[in-house]
Amino acid sequence: MLELLKEKVLVANLDLVRHNLVVFTWGNASERDRETGYIVIKPSGIPYDQMKAEHMVVLDANGKSVEGELKPSSDAPTHVELYRQFKEIGGVVHTHSEWATSWAQAGKNIPAYGTTHADYFYGEIPCARALTREEVETDYEVNTGRVIVEIFESLDYMSLPGVLVHGHAPFTWGKDGKDAVDHAVVIEEVAKMAFRTEVLGNRIPIEQFLLDKHYLRKHGKDAYYGQQYD
Amino acid sequence: MLELLKEKVLVANLDLVRHNLVVFTWGNASERDRETGYIVIKPSGIPYDQMKAEHMVVLDANGKSVEGELKPSSDAPTHVELYRQFKEIGGVVHTHSEWATSWAQAGKNIPAYGTTHADYFYGEIPCARALTREEVETDYEVNTGRVIVEIFESLDYMSLPGVLVHGHAPFTWGKDGKDAVDHAVVIEEVAKMAFRTEVLGNRIPIEQFLLDKHYLRKHGKDAYYGQQYD
């Protein structure tokens, strides 16, 4: 079932390693099949160098295992919640990448200090509120998804394709698994440069018109970055 | 004698190199044989790229050389002391990894700022007290083990599998050599992210209930991370 998608999800997971975003098994990527709504996700705790497409787990839209003998990533309920609420997304990634995680641990939004940020994220990258004791003790992984959704009630998840979970680490998403991986790479890169920007003494984000210019030259109907077939 | 264990200890030592935790010969891993209580440890000052399983040195529970023509790591007495006092451990690792060593040089505990930390260490990673002049001048390496054991009189060494030696560097341990290596990787990663968390302005550790959740979903009888055979 969904053998092609399993291959794609395997590649997305291995790309996290290739981009130096994961240590051990600390990361997971998933993708949603547009037709069935099924979600293909990495199994829990399998080393990346032994991982094969056939190890991928298929879940239905409620997170129930449809195929696969291995347990899905322990973060699967968060992925499921994001897919449920963010209708347009097709891929989700979670890592403990070192710079974005440092911002999550500091509990701070990542301001848009430059055009690198603006090329992918249309505004500052939010840090969700900390979970309450109840939210942690019961249905922790689902509630992690819920606090993410909560902060996006007033934000557009398609133009801000990532978030920091307080005291934890980043989640990113996109139109498919590859897109979510790309955003995981970008959030790490802008987290690193934003850290240094602040240490150098600046805490003022770029102007809205510069943010508009860069975001909109790569996204939306008037985009002119890349080739036509992009 | 213990040829299989020597191979395992060689691999553990080479893994320290693979994970970028050592420069030159600044690191050592050992493992204890459960049956005989013998300890297999890296020889002193042999370059990693020339090291073979047959170079490993076998010590008895008192640190006396049982087999091997090479001298054991100069830190062997510290390993022996840890094995003597921490009955449940099966492996010990020492490195001068750059981030954990920076914290050791600062003489500061590493607070639990995030869930990456909580996944492996159940509370802040302690920095042992500085050794006195007498402790340094006589039986230095044994005393290094003793100040580690001292700080664990009020802490659980199995749920906090590592320590910073003041002005020196980290020691980690685990159920075997591989486990101790894993903890050396983790202590380095959390040291790096904790540094950045503090520079970003946060010095408040995560809540106890979040620490509980993450530590206990990977460890103990109710763990649900990874596969059943894990």
Next chain:
Amino acid sequence: MLELLKEKVLVANLDLVRHNLVVFTWGNASERDRETGYIVIKPSGIPYDQMKAEHMVVLDANGKSVEGELKPSSDAPTHVELYRQFKEIGGVVHTHSEWATSWAQAGKNIPAYGTTHADYFYGEIPCARALTREEVETDYEVNTGRVIVEIFESLDYMSLPGVLVHGHAPFTWGKDGKDAVDHAVVIEEVAKMAFRTEVLGNRIPIEQFLLDKHYLRKHGKDAYYGQQYD
């Protein structure tokens, strides 16, 4: 047309990857043909690992496409403006390299804190002024070139072969594409060391006579660094 130059420009672009100056497609190198005045530049948004010499785009001195089916880099108008105003240069490079970009995001000049800087840049590396709303909204990429040219009205672009664009990232240039790449490597290295110099507590640049000595032993008629044929 200009097949040899296309090969050179391809190599220059791949060298940006080799020197770890680019993530994804965030960078571009171009070179000007001395005879025709034509500019050969990287296409927009093509992954580096699929890029071939035949993909390079040829522009005339006004930036009009002369050959090539692909669109040129979206930053091409900035390159064109620099070639138009800086008559002696033969190559231009743009990257979002992590350290130089952090300084650009902080909106700060990089002071000449040491002789590494002085070996290549004869004075502090300027950060251009931020573009106005009008400059961003109309002819953004051309205006990016214009604010660079503006700050060099009182500076010598040949002895200061690079600049930071405010809130954006560095541009460098040189006698050809390779030279511009070299300066992109150097600006990144001095940005990194200048950051640390400031964190260590020093904000005083080196003396003018030391700057003179180092710059002039590598450049100009009395240079004595390297071999005669250099």
Next chain:
Amino acid sequence: MLELLKEKVLVANLDLVRHNLVVFTWGNASERDRETGYIVIKPSGIPYDQMKAEHMVVLDANGKSVEGELKPSSDAPTHVELYRQFKEIGGVVHTHSEWATSWAQAGKNIPAYGTTHADYFYGEIPCARALTREEVETDYEVNTGRVIVEIFESLDYMSLPGVLVHGHAPFTWGKDGKDAVDHAVVIEEVAKMAFRTEVLGNRIPIEQFLLDKHYLRKHGKDAYYGQQYD
């Protein structure tokens, strides 16, 4: 002439690249032949990947070229001055390695914050005084050697095998070229960890008795680190 030594000096220079201590041609290693007193040194400005043993330049004890058609490293007069004054040394290395250079740019000594430092350097690593205008304008490279020698009038160059040149970068030395390279690696590593130690809030060096213990267990007549043949 001295073909074997040329091979050794080539290897020493390439080891600087392997240890990530040099960018482009920013570094040089030399070794002194004990019998003739001749110095074999890297040529100036030759890329490392094209460098061969036959390119090495042989100088006499006064720095006069004895063999080799290429010009020696422009820093050769500094090497010569160090060999002249430090009778026991057999190798010299100069790099612009990123962390040690940052300390040199800050004009600060590197305090002995930990045992990694103490294993190789018996006290804080000094930063020489800045050169005067006259010293820079006339015989600059010789004077660079002289200010190094000056600060060692009250220090032991054999137990402190390295120095920071103010506003410039580190020089290290040792019993041969390989030893000098090792010290270049160590100075970089301790510079990095000392930076972080200070950012974490500690500026107090380790106790003298701990410095003694670590330095003397690796050096001198009572050393017990490594194997007998070491």
